[in-house]
Amino acid sequence: MRSRLxxxxxxxxxxxxxxxxxxLLSVFQFSLRAYIPGSLEVGGFTLANxxxxxxxxxxxxxxxxxxxxxxxxxxxxxxxxxxxxxxxRVRDRLLKSFxxxxxxxxxxxxxxxxxxxxxxxxxxxGFANSLLLKMGLVDTPLPLMFxxxxxxxxxxxxxxxxxxxxxxxGIAHIDRDYEKAAQSLGAGPIQTFLxxxxxxxxxxxxxxxxxxxxxxxxxFATPQMIGGGRVPTISTLVYQLGLASTNFPFAASLSVAxxxxxxxxxxxxxxxxxxxxxxxxx
Amino acid sequence: MKHRPSLxxxxxxxxxxxIVLLLGFVLLPVIVVTIASFNEKALLSFPPQxxxxxxxxxxxxxxxxxxxxxxxxxxxxxxxxIALVIGxxxxxxxxxFEFPGKNTLEAILLSPLVIPHFTLGLGLLILVSQLGAGRxxxxxxxxxxxxxxxxxxxxxxxxxxxxDERLEQVASSLGASPVRVLFTITxxxxxxxxxxxxxxxxxxxxxxxxxxxxxxxxxxxxxxxAMYNYVREYADPTLAALSVLYIFTTAVAxxxxxxxxxxxxxxxxxxxx
Numbered sequence: 434m435r436s437r438l439x440x441x442x443x444x445x446x447x448x449x450x451x452x453x454x455x456x457l458l459s460v461f462q463f464s465l466r467a468y469i470p471g472s473l474e475v476g477g478f479t480l481a482n483x484x485x486x487x488x489x490x491x492x493x494x495x496x497x498x499x500x501x502x503x504x505x506x507x508x509x510x511x512x513x514x515x516x517x518x519x520x521x522r523v524r525d526r527l528l529k530s531f532x533x534x535x536x537x538x539x540x541x542x543x544x545x546x547x548x549x550x551x552x553x554x555x556x557x558x559g560f561a562n563s564l565l566l567k568m569g570l571v572d573t574p575l576p577l578m579f580x581x582x583x584x585x586x587x588x589x590x591x592x593x594x595x596x597x598x599x600x601x602x603g604i605a606h607i608d609r610d611y612e613k614a615a616q617s618l619g620a621g622p623i624q625t626f627l628x629x630x631x632x633x634x635x636x637x638x639x640x641x642x643x644x645x646x647x648x649x650x651x652x653f654a655t656p657q658m659i660g661g662g663r664v665p666t667i668s669t670l671v672y673q674l675g676l677a678s679t680n681f682p683f684a685a686s687l688s689v690a691x692x693x694x695x696x697x698x699x700x701x702x703x704x705x706x707x708x709x710x711x712x713x714x715x
Numbered sequence: 716m717k718h719r720p721s722l723x724x725x726x727x728x729x730x731x732x733x734i735v736l737l738l739g740f741v742l743l744p745v746i747v748v749t750i751a752s753f754n755e756k757a758l759l760s761f762p763p764q765x766x767x768x769x770x771x772x773x774x775x776x777x778x779x780x781x782x783x784x785x786x787x788x789x790x791x792x793x794x795x796x797i798a799l800v801i802g803x804x805x806x807x808x809x810x811x812f813e814f815p816g817k818n819t820l821e822a823i824l825l826s827p828l829v830i831p832h833f834t835l836g837l838g839l840l841i842l843v844s845q846l847g848a849g850r851x852x853x854x855x856x857x858x859x860x861x862x863x864x865x866x867x868x869x870x871x872x873x874x875x876x877x878x879d880e881r882l883e884q885v886a887s888s889l890g891a892s893p894v895r896v897l898f899t900i901t902x903x904x905x906x907x908x909x910x911x912x913x914x915x916x917x918x919x920x921x922x923x924x925x926x927x928x929x930x931x932x933x934x935x936x937x938x939x940x941a942m943y944n945y946v947r948e949y950a951d952p953t954l955a956a957l958s959v960l961y962i963f964t965t966a967v968a969x970x971x972x973x974x975x976x977x978x979x980x981x982x983x984x985x986x987x988x
Contacts, residue, residue, distance in 0.1 A: 450823040
């Protein structure tokens with residue numbers, strides 16, 4: 434009875450897991466197959482796809498992806514921490530709800546809506562340039578669309594909600610008695626924050642950093658729509674190769690290289706964050 | 716605030732000012748897109764010279780958006796419901812039973828959280844093209860189940876933590892079979908968390924874009940895919956109007972959820988004392 438119940442609870446999940454595995458294995462398998470132009474069939478096993486990745490355009494894409502992921506992570510932490518702190522510590526219920534709704538609604542809008550709204554802000558006839566021109570701060574529209582800066586601004590905005598949530602979870606679990614103890618021992622508010630609150634919120638910061646990095650790395654709509662082909666990233670090239678040119682083998686090898694690349698980057702972040710965690714230990 | 720009387724005046728002003736500034740940054744695109752959606756002209760310009768509701772009318776009547784909305788509803792309802800059933804079973808099995816390969820299975824099921832959606836989408840696209848199968852609703856729904864299952868698992872875990880295991884033990888010591896315990900004790904007690912998990916999965920599925928782009932065709936394109944195709948062809952404010960509808964519907968849903976369910980508790984961001 435019990436074992437049959439267990440089977441019914443677990444078996445459907447095994448099917449889903451198999452689906453995930455088979456999809457990933459297809460990518461791995463195709464990354465090692467020769468591309469036959471104009472055909473969805475593939476040739477024999479080869480490493481040519483991976484050696485093809487050394488071309489400048491792909492190196493640019495890897496570099497752009499890495500730079501955008503790192504910069505987005507840093508900026509979202511800077512913007513997200515004060516918001517998360519306010520979200521947890523504000524006492525007024527209405528204000529708290531307001532901060533919560535404003536910070537997390539974007540999480541549920543999906544990449545398209547959020548990226549589109551930034552196109553309207555950043556475009557050359559858009560809000561930012563109209564404002565700057567009217568105020569006489571610039572003479573010609575600033576190039577924000579189709580630039581890395583534009584992509585970065587939108588990515589930071591898109592990553593904020595999830596980072597705020599993770600930081601808020603970390604801050605909410607801090608035992609405030611430690612802060613009170615520091616203050617009763619004579620520490621000022623700034624010193625208390627820097628020596629007690631900030632180190633104790635380290636688990637939240639680490640979770641937020643990792644998620645932000647992985648999300649930015651996977652982001653597709655934002656670099657595609659705001660970059661407009663002029664800010665190639667791994668995701669936009671996989672899309673062009675896989676869906677537009679149906680060069681599955683090359684798109685697959687780019688995906689695999691991307692996966693290895695993120696895994697390596699996250700592992701390096703893991704080593705770095707273990708040191709940070711020690712700072713937070715007490 | 717009694718316990719920090721020493722907070723300097725500068726900080727007391729700078730703190731809230733910073734928060735207002737940051738909230739302003741978060742809200743900026745929402746405000747701008749709202750203004751743009753009422754602009755009468757087809758080309759974006761700020762500030763708009765004249766106002767109109769025509770883009771809302773076009774957004775609601777444009778055939779691709781209607782078809783996309785329909786496809787999204789189909790994909791969302793099926794995938795989040797299937798994920799809820801599968802995920803609840805799995806989460807209960809993980810918390811209550813031991814079985815071989817448990818950790819591996821859990822790791823694979825959670826992996827779509829970190830695997831880029833374009834990789835998973837590409838994999839499924841390659842798979843169906845090799846099998847000679849078409850890209851129908853089955854593929855789209857299967858894809859979304861994989862993507863939203865981790866969210867269901869997580870929210871059921873959180874509810875299981877708060878569930879008193881003794882209630883299940885009492886029921887079985889009184890002679891209830893494991894199946895009966897599951898359906899009369901465990902699932903009913905979990906139901907708020909299950910609803911939260913379903914809702915979260917549904918919203919995630921409805922707005923998913925990247926993987927959907929790979930696994931849909933013209934016939935099954937979801938609303939986000941239809942919106943993406945629209946931006947590539949037109950630059951008028953129709954999409955701004957649709958975005959406004961999207962944003963305000965979501966915000967109202969979240970305000971209602973916050974009022975009735977308390978999002979702070981569900982999202983685990985409330986202080987315990």
